[in-house]
Amino acid sequence: MTPTASLHDIAHLGSVELLTPAFDRSLWYFHDLLGMEVVQRTATAAYLRGYGDHAATTLKLTAAPGPGVGCVAWRATSPEALERRAVALQEAGLGIGWTNGDFGRGRSFRFHDPDGHVMEVYWEEQRYVAPPAQRSTLKNLPQKYSGRGVGVRRADHLALLAADVPANRGFAQNLLGFQLREQVLYQNGTREIGSWMSPNAIHHQLAYVADLKGGHGRLHHFSLWVDNRDDVLRAADILSENGVFIEAGPAKHNNSQGFYLYSYEPGGNRVEIYSGSFLVMAPDWQPVTWNEHERGTGVYWGGALPESFIRYATPDIEGEADAPRLPVFF
Amino acid sequence: MTPTASLHDIAHLGSVELLTPAFDRSLWYFHDLLGMEVVQRTATAAYLRGYGDHAATTLKLTAAPGPGVGCVAWRATSPEALERRAVALQEAGLGIGWTNGDFGRGRSFRFHDPDGHVMEVYWEEQRYVAPPAQRSTLKNLPQKYSGRGVGVRRADHLALLAADVPANRGFAQNLLGFQLREQVLYQNGTREIGSWMSPNAIHHQLAYVADLKGGHGRLHHFSLWVDNRDDVLRAADILSENGVFIEAGPAKHNNSQGFYLYSYEPGGNRVEIYSGSFLVMAPDWQPVTWNEHERGTGVYWGGALPESFIRYATPDIEGEADAPRLPVFF
């Protein structure tokens, strides 16, 4: 675990691609219920953003036979940083190659993490410019707050499963320069259940959590930010009234202190509506570690997360989870 | 000021009719921005309700040459109570007569208050039954929470101007049985600037405030309830983004401790979005009085309400307000 505080080449999470076997219903979920905007459509994909996302798009929905995560895009801090990362990732044997960039982004270097999730890094980004009727009275807001549904403001983070958490955590630290924020370590610190990391002040923009079924390339959840805890509570009403399955929350995590609500979008992917948490600005932040005895139920206020929270991910796969009596931990 | 604690004939505010010279825009304001539902339409009127209103309708919008308040309907506590009130109001010389009732209500006795506002009292009320697709997962909620716009829950109260506040306050106490909750009394208690009253535990469902221009039958504001202060803050964003004039708030009144936001709907009527406040359950509640020296600025946290708050009402009329240096007081 080599500290890489001086590496400052990744600025922030850019965009997440979700695969969905229920494209129209997934679009209804993100547009009508969560209040995101559709900025581009093709035959098999839709590009969306939250009202406060400054980039042209932060979520791509792609029609697919089953749910899961497609490409995760990270923005570099400069053109030079992009080149540096491309070289380093190529040298590490993780490179896939350059593309001209998906909608809203320029030339991108595509790669995969050790677990097989596809990612890319880019510099050029199209900023969203609202049509006149959609301009906000606030010049620092890229578009009007619409008041439609939940009204998620922006993409926040994602959590991926990995068969080998230490390997993927090390990749994110050393090759992407992410700072390690929190960890769940079991069995006297010898088993790394999960690690939460970030390239900026947001508590975590990427988490790797143990894939207890030994799968690869799977998604635990994608998380969207709302400004207030009351928005999370309101979201629970909206999802309930529209028959969306709520898996957990609203409640407060130990880890990150985030105020969360987990539901499954109609395509099957777990989506979090998220607020609260805290910022980390210390260059020498000491990772906070939790073991199986410390508030192992995972939920700050005392309850436990449901079993599905540790056993279900997308794509869903057969197999017995290697976790006979693991408490549910996030 | 005769106490009438034993009179328990009026249950609650039933419906308020607002007159608007901008019918379509007013409908946009209440339906699209405030999130109310339209339950009935005629050529010149629309009947609306909040998602939590159990009655078929609580707001009637009527196309008219200018803004103002039409008929204010109160529900009786029983059929006998309706008859008792009809007799008493008739005997007091305020009766107009019986009608078959407007949409959603049975036989109604129409009357006017001393200032000339038209009111009616009724017993039979049609309860709202949502069509299947609009039923809430909560059996105790008359319809789904839609998540559209502000999402006002229900009608709460209204404030009327009156040239003679004591006369109208006495009418509400003695003929309607309302309990006096708070008063603003100037000049050593000799000038009654405003009185806040209610037939139930809600802090006030009717206020009479001095018409400083000497008009008659005018409306100060109609108030709609939201469950959380955060909803009021969110409403301020939605109204701002849609170019609606915000006159005051979000802030907290001294009087009633209500958390308020005042805007003018496109027809010109002042509408309040309201939360907080407190319930009064004491049968022998002692009215709280405020004079011009006690936090006379009116706003709890220290600011002052704008001049328009005391000078503008609907219909707007010519004339110098008889209040050269009255602080703005609610």
Added chain:
Amino acid sequence: MTPTASLHDIAHLGSVELLTPAFDRSLWYFHDLLGMEVVQRTATAAYLRGYGDHAATTLKLTAAPGPGVGCVAWRATSPEALERRAVALQEAGLGIGWTNGDFGRGRSFRFHDPDGHVMEVYWEEQRYVAPPAQRSTLKNLPQKYSGRGVGVRRADHLALLAADVPANRGFAQNLLGFQLREQVLYQNGTREIGSWMSPNAIHHQLAYVADLKGGHGRLHHFSLWVDNRDDVLRAADILSENGVFIEAGPAKHNNSQGFYLYSYEPGGNRVEIYSGSFLVMAPDWQPVTWNEHERGTGVYWGGALPESFIRYATPDIEGEADAPRLPVFF
């Protein structure tokens, strides 16, 4: 189930006495953590109130060998109403007799409900008058908001267990004049699991829930009001930080739509911190009923309440709960 809408003799819940085997710690819980004020002390009892309670006291803590509920006091709507209730309760064979009244209340008629809980009704009530240093800048608030701990505003309601729910529900309707608001009815409506009732616009001030262990005179919970859902969330932090056991919440009930947080005060009694819910003003309110198939998990947003919620009450007693597979229902 005879409707008694015309009976209007009880105004509101006055005070609840909690018995505690851990007097000092219970006092710490209510004063330091919940932010209530102590207005009177004796060797074995403390009288408390929330900052918004207008009465001299609304909670009495009494040192006792074990936890449970002592006397529940109800305020009459008038001196005549008090006399009427005393006669009716005496005639019903439930009378215990007149007392001079506990601290802050005048002459009181003591009785018991069919299940054996001790209650009393009174008219004369001492209003709280704050010492000068504790006066609020808001004349309609009986004392300053202190900002200490949770800051509960006022007593809201209580839930009692009863071996025979229909008998006790009927008593509250017919002898106290409470309106039935909601019910949980199992087995095609033949088994009354719980009934929620109120003498005023508050959704419920008294609930009777089946005592599945066949006990008598037991308490399910006592509930204290806060103005905002955020206060409930904040309370969860405060209780967690102070090692108080949180049994359930913060979350939203189906029944009453209340936003709740249940913890056990150090004496063992279940205490709810409560907000939201909705007011009922209809004189002809139709009780909402729920069966075992309708959102039987009880919690609006999808989760289930813990088993203890149905099995634990104070005083705790031996015995197998007669509810092999009852979902937890409130």
Added chain:
Amino acid sequence: MTPTASLHDIAHLGSVELLTPAFDRSLWYFHDLLGMEVVQRTATAAYLRGYGDHAATTLKLTAAPGPGVGCVAWRATSPEALERRAVALQEAGLGIGWTNGDFGRGRSFRFHDPDGHVMEVYWEEQRYVAPPAQRSTLKNLPQKYSGRGVGVRRADHLALLAADVPANRGFAQNLLGFQLREQVLYQNGTREIGSWMSPNAIHHQLAYVADLKGGHGRLHHFSLWVDNRDDVLRAADILSENGVFIEAGPAKHNNSQGFYLYSYEPGGNRVEIYSGSFLVMAPDWQPVTWNEHERGTGVYWGGALPESFIRYATPDIEGEADAPRLPVFF
């Protein structure tokens, strides 16, 4: 205005020293009302922190003849960054010299900005370690949330007055590497009224605003963060109940979208309680500019800030403000 996106030597605001002529009362304000903790005391100074501040101290109160700002400390991103900044500041003629560091910090390089405010940069920082009784159940929180008063979480930012805004803004950009986030530019962009900047994702940690009286080294306000808008509203109650002057808010700024409450601590300094706002993670963020015609009243929801907001700063000085009809702008 040379962009300096690659300069990444300052991590975050470390600590602000406030001078107060009412030391004990200022301490009461920050400790009792705002809920900060005192970690160190000397005869003439107190070192405080919010419950969520990871550093040993973030606010120093120093007894002084009059109010104002003392030393503003910034943390470097590394030991090397500290050396680089020391050299650059020295070369720019702004250096004062090295010190051994104030309480909780190691060797510090002291300097002044062009307007004369004293600042320092440091690397070594003592992390706060709570005594056992004050440890939080959350391992990622440096101490228990106490529930005392407002409960401010951490230091957020400060705003300084400067006679020459462009010079000081350029200093912060070029010598500290801060990114320019928003500006108020009057007279066709020729008069820079204010500039908001940050070294990290927080919208702004330093603002320079025109000193309309031509003073030097003055403070506009120091700002403390709370997690929720509801905490700001609750703070307004607490300050009102304790007789603290509230100058403006709670309301929402255009600039930064921050939800604010301004009061004067007993020593005379303006203190903001702050939440909301938004994060900036774009390396190429384009500064948002506002002119005198764009929502010039300054407050998002429509009202205007009071005149004092632009005319009062600490230390207060004589002189006519050079702003006959400037709208109040933040």
